[in-house]
Amino acid sequence: MMNRKLRLGVNIDHVATIRNARGGSFPDPVRAAQLAAQAGADGITAHLREDRRHISDDDITRLTNEVDLPLNFEMAATEEMLGIALRHRPHAACIVPEKREERTTEGGLDAKGNFDHLKPFVSKLSEAGIRVSLFIEADPAQLEAAKALGAPVIELHTGAYCEETGEARDKELQRIVKAAAYADELGLECHAGHGLTYNTVKPIAEIDTIVELNIGHFLIGEAIFCGLAQAMDKMRSLMNEARTGA
Numbered sequence: 001m002m003n004r005k006l007r008l009g010v011n012i013d014h015v016a017t018i019r020n021a022r023g024g025s026f027p028d029p030v031r032a033a034q035l036a037a038q039a040g041a042d043g044i045t046a047h048l049r050e051d052r053r054h055i056s057d058d059d060i061t062r063l064t065n066e067v068d069l070p071l072n073f074e075m076a077a078t079e080e081m082l083g084i085a086l087r088h089r090p091h092a093a094c095i096v097p098e099k100r101e102e103r104t105t106e107g108g109l110d111a112k113g114n115f116d117h118l119k120p121f122v123s124k125l126s127e128a129g130i131r132v133s134l135f136i137e138a139d140p141a142q143l144e145a146a147k148a149l150g151a152p153v154i155e156l157h158t159g160a161y162c163e164e165t166g167e168a169r170d171k172e173l174q175r176i177v178k179a180a181a182y183a184d185e186l187g188l189e190c191h192a193g194h195g196l197t198y199n200t201v202k203p204i205a206e207i208d209t210i211v212e213l214n215i216g217h218f219l220i221g222e223a224i225f226c227g228l229a230q231a232m233d234k235m236r237s238l239m240n241e242a243r244t245g246a
């Protein structure tokens with residue numbers, strides 16, 4: 001199979017985390033998104049959480065209006081978030097699980113167990129012309145549920161793979177490899193993300209049926225030391241090495 005292009009979506013949530021530490025207006029997540037665009041990002045991802053711990057409603061408005069890149073709007077399956085998505089009509093919406101008490105996303109959406117709840121969200125977002133993605137575990141039953149729900153895209157949760165080491169990490173990686181192949185068989189566009197770093201990205205980027213990686217926390221952290229463009233350049237070169245073997 002010829003090497004498919006591998007897109008890099010830059011998640012700018014944690015620029016807003018730093019901004020909110022002082023309750024002011026900088027660093028500005030929209031400026032980060034503009035710099036990411038200049039550095040060659042294929043898209044911007046932003047997660048408007050129910051508790052607004054980082055990205056704000058105004059950030060979403062400005063990301064929509066001031067950044068010339070597709071916006072992947074991460075959202076919980078709630079009426080509030082659906083209304084915001086339908087108002088802004090981002091390029092894409094990725095439905096993610098959300099628990100107020102969590103530090104960060106702890107796993108994938110239970111698309112199978114929440115099928116009836118999710119169905120109208122997928123339908124209404126799709127009818128509005130928004131490309132719907134479901135953030136799920138590398139589990140065949142979840143892939144099948146995503147397909148049945150009519151979502152054209154899934155994003156595989158790579159958090160467990162990133163957190164594990166040794167054999168346990170290899171086992172998680174094999175789950176992702178198999179899920180990415182199954183997604184392709186089902187006709188689902190396959191993305192991946194959460195927790196990816198320079199040290200963990202290559203085995204995921206080597207999976208040819210994955211066409212987009214969404215990476216944020218690590219890139220924003222690295223940007224503190226070397227700037228966002230340089231951090232992205234290194235991540236992109238690792239992705240390219242993995243994809244082309246160069």
Ligand SMILES: CC(=O)[C@@H](O)[C@H](O)COP(=O)(O)O
Pocket residue numbers: 011013014045047049074096103104105135193194195
């Ligand atoms: C869904 C996902 O893995 C992340 O994009 C998500 O945004 C993580 O939540 P925080 O950004 O709040 O850590």
Ligand SMILES: NCC(=O)COP(=O)(O)O
Pocket residue numbers: 011045155192193194195196214215216217218
């Ligand atoms: N959906 C994953 C994402 O957008 C970024 O996750 P992370 O790199 O911030 O962990």
